[in-house]
Amino acid sequence: MPTIHDVAREAGVSASTVSRALSGSRPVNPELAERVARAARSLGYRHNAVARALRTNRSHTIGMVVPQISNPFFPMLVEALERRLQQEGVELLLCDSAQDVAVEERRLRALVERQVDGIVISPLDTEASAPAVRAIAERVPLIQVDRRVGGAVSDWVGADDTAGIGELVDLLVAGGRRRLRFVSSAVTNSSALDRATAFDAALARHGLAPAGDPLLGTFDVNWGRRAAELIAASGTPVDGVVCGNDVIALGMLRGLREAGLTVPDQVAVTGFDDIAFAEISDPPLTTVRQPWEAMAEECVRLLLRGGNGTERDGGPRGVSIAPELRIRESTPPVLPGQRSQPPFPGRDREEQSSPVRDKEQR
Amino acid sequence: MPTIHDVAREAGVSASTVSRALSGSRPVNPELAERVARAARSLGYRHNAVARALRTNRSHTIGMVVPQISNPFFPMLVEALERRLQQEGVELLLCDSAQDVAVEERRLRALVERQVDGIVISPLDTEASAPAVRAIAERVPLIQVDRRVGGAVSDWVGADDTAGIGELVDLLVAGGRRRLRFVSSAVTNSSALDRATAFDAALARHGLAPAGDPLLGTFDVNWGRRAAELIAASGTPVDGVVCGNDVIALGMLRGLREAGLTVPDQVAVTGFDDIAFAEISDPPLTTVRQPWEAMAEECVRLLLRGGNGTERDGGPRGVSIAPELRIRESTPPVLPGQRSQPPFPGRDREEQSSPVRDKEQR
DNA sequence: TTGAAAGCGCTAACAC
């Protein structure tokens, strides 16, 4: 691999001139610049990003850690973020924490050692991930996305779970359903917790009690399927199931069918995320669309503004963006007159983000 | 951030001793080693992977470039590879080429500039990706996985598409289907091409002609759905659709339902990959399971063995691993007696990989 | 505007 010195020799100038000509960091005689460019091309010179990073302390790379890339929600977020980062000439270094807090910590450390300029993380566990996230946030700009840990550790960007779940519950109630049950992952992660809380709050607004304890497992298809079995087996009648995400809801659809229950006639089902498969399930899934693009945009904005907010006045912030309701056939049609006024007026557009608000963590 | 010199000062030894003690590269007096360890801990020392990489030319990082992370096949492969790489203490730097050859080339260059020790790529296009892949393979060990470019450029690891499609076609034929049609992505990528070829070959083995030209679009849900429309609208009767992957097949199920066709009674459907949603669709999808674990294993083996094979005698190799048939309800039950002998005897176990064979490229 | 020289943090000869 040719180095900058090889180019310098070939062009008959000094290494510094090559550096300046190639990076444009300072003015260089146009004629020399041309000679340098030609020499670089003829030698097939490519700059060494490692040497540059060592010297400048900037790697033009940001790291991302997701709980599980096989959960289709995260690929959507990753793609949005990569598109956005591309515009900034920044590379994304993506890691999977494999649902394991120890792995998550290892990944974070590896990213820091590689001198990434910033980190975007969706932490596994509100409690267990906190020490590592906090420690890393002291060393490098860090944004939490979707999920977050407890305590005021860093900026956070995510969907407004309260609004999303609220709209879903309102829709079910407007459709005549009164016996609602919540199925999600264990509330050790903040998404699950926020949505569970939002579910209770939404029911309370309608003066309803849940039709049974929340069923809490994991964010995957199998849990949704198994939870359907549990619901069918329990004596408690249920006419609506609010699921913590689409993957669970899709498993739920299958499980209910296997249990001989029809959707939406006997039991309505809702999801969260709006992954591609939500549109083609049978029946198609009513859900709430995560604002991936807006989330990615916001992450980059906060990251470039440099930092996790701990030093700015007011400390870390949370940005929550309203998700968009997608009504499909897994929920009953709304009774006439019932939906005259939207439950969250003016919040059902993806473009609208709620104003930046202090994050109320935990 | 403390450096090795800070630790050296704290421990009262030289920087080299710290380096040796921490890395274990050479023997160090146990007492000093202990002092170093203590000093490092008290200062919160973390080694600088960038400096190390510059010095040693090894980054303990391998890069991966996938066509589209939102295609659920790739997350499965990524997770398998990360698990495997973790055992080697190697970090995975994952990039998405966003279905764009220009982006793909940029990603490859960025990886090389970052001094990755190797690259795993699933190239977008047999032709258009070839120049970039070839150029990169000259600079760094590179393995192609799943898809590959034309020409003998590097080692390749993938599923045995011929065997997989063959088993699927045999199953349909054994189930009494004779009017089979192929729906996939455009054959500009090698997976699509191999599977299309395998489909024709399998039909020929049975003395059958396809029930219409292959329908070629993109590897996504919407194309499957749209292709179903096309099939329904065309006069040509079809009693079995072999899809290029699961995502298309899942869209196909939906599209056929919308067109009023029943699966499998009127039309049988098969997929390829065995993503999680294949098991819970309605009806559950008959498909072929990609041997992700074995593919990851093989990639790492070839990568560690260092190189893209261009210099070894015999040149680049291709390793194709037999996928595993997963029979579900989207295909008709097999007629009695018809499946007495398996069409590809002894190949229906994931563990068995076909022997390394010369890759027959293009 | 250009070149010489120093140094980012680390490891690997080379001496002792």
Next chain:
DNA sequence: GTGTTAGCGCTTTCAA
């Protein structure tokens, strides 16, 4: 077994 020295490839003072 340990310290000294040099240098990975680059950028950035500092002089000229």
